[in-house]
Amino acid sequence: xxxxxxxxxxxxxxxxxxxIKASNLICIDYNESIYKxxxxxxxxxxxxxxxxxxxxxxxxxxxxxxxxxxxxxxxNSDNINYLRSIGYDTSSIENMxxxxxxxxxxxxxxxxxxxxxxxxxxxxxxxxxxxxxxxxGYWKVYSRLNEKMEIFNRYTKCRDCVINLINKGFPIESxxx
Numbered sequence: 036x037x038x039x040x041x042x043x044x045x046x047x048x049x050x051x052x053x054x055i056k057a058s059n060l061i062c063i064d065y066n067e068s069i070y071k072x073x074x075x076x077x078x079x080x081x082x083x084x085x086x087x088x089x090x091x092x093x094x095x096x097x098x099x100x101x102x103x104x105x106x107x108x109x110x111n112s113d114n115i116n117y118l119r120s121i122g123y124d125t126s127s128i129e130n131m132x133x134x135x136x137x138x139x140x141x142x143x144x145x146x147x148x149x150x151x152x153x154x155x156x157x158x159x160x161x162x163x164x165x166x167x168x169x170x171x172g173y174w175k176v177y178s179r180l181n182e183k184m185e186i187f188n189r190y191t192k193c194r195d196c197v198i199n200l201i202n203k204g205f206p207i208e209s210x211x212x
Contacts, residue, residue, distance in 0.1 A: 040072065041207045048099040049197040050190040052083065052210050057108035057153030058100035060088075065095050073097065080211040086132060089139045096139070098132075098151065105151075114150050117160075121147060149174060155183065 043061055050056035063069065073085045082102055089096040106128055108114065115125050124130040131151075138145035149159040154174040161177035162168070168175040172187040201207055 036072065036076070036206075036208065041201065044099065045197045045201050045207050046194065049194040049210070051099050051101060051104075052207070053193050053197070054101045054104050055189055055193055057105050058098050058151055060148075060152065061097045061099055063095050063097065065090060065093055069095055076211075080208070083211055088132075088136050104153075108153050109151065113156055117156060118147065118150060123147075155179075158183075 040063065043063055044052065047061045048059040051059040070087070073087065076083070076085045084098075084100050084102055084105070086098045086100070087095055088098050109118075109128060109131060118131060119125045123134045135145060135148060135151060139148075146163050147159065149162070150156065152174075155176075155178075158168075158174060158177050162175050166177055168177050170176040170180055170183070172183065173190055176183045197207065197210060200209075
């Protein structure tokens with residue numbers, strides 16, 4: 036894995052890699068070897084997934100997730116019901132990811148991506164209905180601020196710890212087991 040990709044994963048995906056968040060998005064520059072690198076990461080780390088959601092001429096948007104945490108989040112009955120209510124095929128994780136991928140190529144951004152990222156469903160619904168948020172952190176918060184601040188602090192501590200260890204010479208792959 037390139038040092039540049041390792042650093043981007045540490046900065047943008049540590050909570051998902053470490054299993055404390057459903058997933059993270061990472062946007063990287065497109066190059067001819069990126070798909071090979073993603074395939075290699077998926078092969079070497081079967082508990083993690085690196086899923087290409089979108090590619091343009093210059094960028095690749097990748098969803099990074101630890102399978103068990105991601106599946107538990109998506110298969111939550113409230114999340115399933117919400118995704119089904121807005122037209123997702125909820126018969127499998129693969130179908131939901133495929134639907135999300137299709138919607139990312141539409142003109143309107145699919146704000147329900149927050150479900151896939153593990154955001155609070157009430158906050159997602161409040162955002163899409165145009166309510167005024169009370170705080171902006173890893174997502175826009177509309178209720179239970181103290182609870183969300185604790186979550187945000189955990190994500191930040193995780194990221195900072197992983198970056199610190201990488202700076203000391205530990206490879207990010209040591210966190211991918």
